[in-house]
Amino acid sequence: MKSLRSHVGGEWVEGRGKGAELVNPTTEAVVATASTEGVDFRAALAFARDVGGPALRAATFAERGAMIRAASRAIHGARDELIALAIDNGGCTRSDGKFDVDGASGTLGAYADLASELGDARFLVDGEAINFGRSSRLAGRHVLLPLEGVAAHVNAFNFPAWGLGEKLAVAILAGVPVISKPATSTALVAHRIAELFVEQAIFPRGAFSFVGGAPGDLLEHLVAQDVLAFTGSGAVGAQLRALPNVVASSVRVNVEADSLNAAILGGETSDETYDLFLKDVAKEVTQKTGQKCTATRRVFVPRARLEAVREALVERFADVKVGDPARDDVTMGPVATRRQQRDVLDGIAKLVAAGAKVVVGGKAPDAPLGVEPGRGFFVAPTLLEVSSAADAGPVHEHEVFGPVTTLIPYDGTPELIAAVRRGGGGLVSSVYGDDKEFLRTVVFGIATAHGRLVIGTEKNAGAAMSPGLVLPQLVHGGPGRAGGGEELGGARGLRLYLQRTALQGYGPLLQSLVESGKQV
Numbered sequence: 248m249k250s251l252r253s254h255v256g257g258e259w260v261e262g263r264g265k266g267a268e269l270v271n272p273t274t275e276a277v278v279a280t281a282s283t284e285g286v287d288f289r290a291a292l293a294f295a296r297d298v299g300g301p302a303l304r305a306a307t308f309a310e311r312g313a314m315i316r317a318a319s320r321a322i323h324g325a326r327d328e329l330i331a332l333a334i335d336n337g338g339c340t341r342s343d344g345k346f347d348v349d350g351a352s353g354t355l356g357a358y359a360d361l362a363s364e365l366g367d368a369r370f371l372v373d374g375e376a377i378n379f380g381r382s383s384r385l386a387g388r389h390v391l392l393p394l395e396g397v398a399a400h401v402n403a404f405n406f407p408a409w410g411l412g413e414k415l416a417v418a419i420l421a422g423v424p425v426i427s428k429p430a431t432s433t434a435l436v437a438h439r440i441a442e443l444f445v446e447q448a449i450f451p452r453g454a455f456s457f458v459g460g461a462p463g464d465l466l467e468h469l470v471a472q473d474v475l476a477f478t479g480s481g482a483v484g485a486q487l488r489a490l491p492n493v494v495a496s497s498v499r500v501n502v503e504a505d506s507l508n509a510a511i512l513g514g515e516t517s518d519e520t521y522d523l524f525l526k527d528v529a530k531e532v533t534q535k536t537g538q539k540c541t542a543t544r545r546v547f548v549p550r551a552r553l554e555a556v557r558e559a560l561v562e563r564f565a566d567v568k569v570g571d572p573a574r575d576d577v578t579m580g581p582v583a584t585r586r587q588q589r590d591v592l593d594g595i596a597k598l599v600a601a602g603a604k605v606v607v608g609g610k611a612p613d614a615p616l617g618v619e620p621g622r623g624f625f626v627a628p629t630l631l632e633v634s635s636a637a638d639a640g641p642v643h644e645h646e647v648f649g650p651v652t653t654l655i656p657y658d659g660t661p662e663l664i665a666a667v668r669r670g671g672g673g674l675v676s677s678v679y680g681d682d683k684e685f686l687r688t689v690v691f692g693i694a695t696a697h698g699r700l701v702i703g704t705e706k707n708a709g710a711a712m713s714p715g716l717v718l719p720q721l722v723h724g725g726p727g728r729a730g731g732g733e734e735l736g737g738a739r740g741l742r743l744y745l746q747r748t749a750l751q752g753y754g755p756l757l758q759s760l761v762e763s764g765k766q767v
Contacts (some may be wrong), residue, residue, distance in 0.1 A: 251281040251438045251459035254445055255291035255426070257298070257452045262286060262460055266432050272338035272581040272624045273571050279336070281431050281460035288465040291426065291456055294472075295397045299424030299453025304393050306451075307369055308765065311420050312362020314450055317413070319355035321443040322348060322408065328681065329408060329436050334627065336435040337407065338580040338624070340572040343535045349434070350504040351412030351718070354735070357719035358416035361476050361737060368765035369422070371738075373747060376754060383754025388761050389743040393422030394499075396472030398744060401487075403478040404430035404583050405538040413719065414476050419454065421744035423474065428458040428465065430479075434583050436461060458557065471496040474744055476734070478503045478540070484730055501743055502730035503723070505646045507670035509545045511663065511689060512552065513680025519708040521523070524679040525556075527703070528652065529563040533579050533628050537650035538587070541675050542713040544646055547636065547663055550656040557654060561607050564628040570616025571623075577616055579622040582649050588624035591649030598631055601640045603653060604746020606630040626650055636666035643669035664692035677701040678715040698725030698733065738767055 250266070252259045252627050266282030287368055300304075303311065322329065326348055333344035373389035398418040402410035408430050418425050429437035441457035444450060458465065469475060469492055471639040477487055481504035487493065488500050510528050512521075548556045572580030582588050588611070608629030615625045631653040635641045642653045643666065657663040667676065676697055678689050681704050699721060701714040717723045722736035734740055749759050 248277065249279040249435075251279055251336070251434055252285055252458045253283055253436050254441055254457040255286060255288070256294045259445075259520040260286055266460060269336055269432060269435060270584070271335055272583055273573070273618060273622070275622055279435055281434060281481055283458060283460035283463050286463060288463050289468045290642055292465070292468050294458055295424040295426060295453045296395070297453070299451060299455070300395055300397070301421045302451035303424055303454050304369065306422070307367045307419065308362045308365035309367055310610070311422065312359045314480065315355050315362060315416050315419055316359035317447065317449045318412070318444060319359060321447055321449060322355070322412065322440060325439065325443055326352075329439060329688045332435045332439055333407070334572050337433045338536065338572055338583055340577060340580050343572070343580070346534065347406050347408045350406070350409035351440070354409065354413045354719045355416045362420055368763060370764045371745065372761045372764040372766045376757065379756065384752035386752070386757055388750045389747055390750060390756045390764060391742065391747050391767075394472045394474065394744055394746055396423065396470065396474065398423045398425045398474045398476060399469060400425055400427045400480070401462065401477045402427070402429045402437070403540070404433045405535060405540070407433050407603055408440060410478055411437050411440060413717070415455070416719070417735065417740040418744050419450070421741040423744040424454045424456070426456040426458060426465070428462050431460055434459060466490060467492055469493060469496070469498045471498065474499045474501070475745070476501045479732065481505045481700060481728060487700045499743060500733065501724075501732035503540060503674070503732055503734065504728065504730035506540055506674040506729045507544045507643065507646055507726060508541060508673050509547055509667050509670065509676040510543045510714070511667065511676065511678045512548045512556065513678070513682055513685045514549045515677060515682040515685070516552070517681050519705040520679050520681055520703055521701045521713055523708040525559050525563060527677060527713050528560065530713050532652045533567050533650050534715060536579055536582050536626070539580060539650060539715050541717065543652050543677070543714070545642060545649065545670065546654050547657050547667065550652065550658055553654070553656045557606060560630055560654070564607050564630060567628045568616060569612045569625060569627060571618050574617050579628065579650065583624070585624050587648070589628060591626050591647055591651065594645060594647035594649070595629060595651060597645060598641055598647065598653065602638065603631040603642060604634050605760040606632050606654065606656070608650070621750070627652050630654060636662055639666065644671070660688055667693045668696045671694065672725050672729045673697045674723070674725040674729045675699040675714050676700060677703060678701040681705055696726065698722060698729060
């Protein structure tokens with residue numbers, strides 16, 4: 248049986264003790280173990296700061312981009328192997344595994360392209376010169392320089408490849424070494440990626456480290472120049488923000504957390520727009536078995552269209568084939584762990600107790616395809632319904648992190664906007680309609696409660712990307728419940744790892760100091 252090791256201090260380290268067990272969520276067989284007992288995380292951080300950091304800062308953006316490009320190619324080259332591990336340890340269908348693995352290699356590739364644009368500079372110049380008089384004798388400039396610390400990346404269980412890749416790409420391009428800690432339960436994919444990076448010597452020593460198991464006291468040793476980027480539950484994110492050393496040293500923290508994302512159907516839609524809405528909702532509820540931070544949790548429809556939408560979604564959910572994700576005819580596998588299955592079923596029960604009714608699903612399926620009876624962590628695609636947007640209660644407060652969504656009728660645009668905003672801050676919501684005034688009112692009515700909004704109309708229905716596709720060129724994050732952070736967004740993402748410093752002095756001298764930087 249495979250034992251996951253950590254790569255710290257420039258070498259692989261085997262943890263002591265029994266360690267945590269990683270299982271196949273379809274068969275419940277143990278597929279690997281992971282332990283970090285005995286790993287010296289203080290030393291691991293020091294090595295990354297003292298060895299990896301200087302090596303990255305000495306490299307130009309183009310040279311860092313070459314590393315990122317090599318990482319993208321390494322992942323793509325092992326694509327089939329990584330997808331197989333995602334099926335075995337994550338319960339992913341092949342399509343779901345591709346979504347994760349290709350998301351990682353694609354995001355790394357996009358940042359390698361950005362590195363080419365930034366070229367031979369090693370730092371960024373933010374804005375133009377500011378003169379404090381009629382001449383340039385006294386002026387100011389802003390520069391963005393890489394922090395001289397470590398980026399500690401704590402990733403979620405649902406995207407072991409993409410989560411690693413998107414955070415890594417931005418930090419490495421900024422010039423900051425990375426210690427990547429995946430969720431242990433689904434860490435096989437991330438561990439294999441780490442092995443590929445080390446085998447191919449893609450990064451300088453100390454620029455990339457990997458934690459294969461529990462984080463131990465890793466985060467307790469972060470200091471002022473370090474960065475903590477976390478993806479997971481809001482409750483854990485709040486705990487990390489409150490760590491004494493994080494507070495005392497003002498360690499930068501970026502959190503991507505819970506999100507009650509919405510899909511909103513307008514009253515006036517073409518057939519193309521309506522079909523796009525139905526397709527996107529069905530996909531966002533069932534892809535990755537609903538275990539996506541961007542999955543649609545609330546579906547708002549005009550009351551007059553409620554019955555038609557309900558019937559259409561029931562038909563689409565009925566087409567979902569639940570079972571062993573290794574089978575070609577299966578379109579949705581299990582959730583990742585037994586605890587996750589319990590949490591999803593408990594979450595459904597909580598919403599039902601508060602007044603939601605089960606339209607379809609709401610339990611474990613009776614006979615998942617190709618699965619031994621009584622085995623696996625399965626939940627049927629579930630559609631709930633409430634009587635009104637105003638009376639939805641916990642539907643606006645509690646995210647059920649699985650293949651579950653709630654149908655919510657609304658009776659007017661003001662009620663709709665108020666109800667969507669009750670989600671407390673989201674990563675992404677989507678609005679579908681062909682009435683420009685409706686779209687304008689809704690988009691600007693809910694924009695400040697979201698990190699991203701997707702607008703579907705008949706004009707883009709044939710080429711639209713689903714709301715759950717996180718694009719490296721656009722920011723990923725959201726306010727409030729969603730964590731208040733931002734990742735990606737092209738060059739915007741680098742700012743998490745850069746210190747903005749104002750330079751003040753003789754204008755021509757400042758110009759000579761910043762001329763080797765890249766203007767942004």
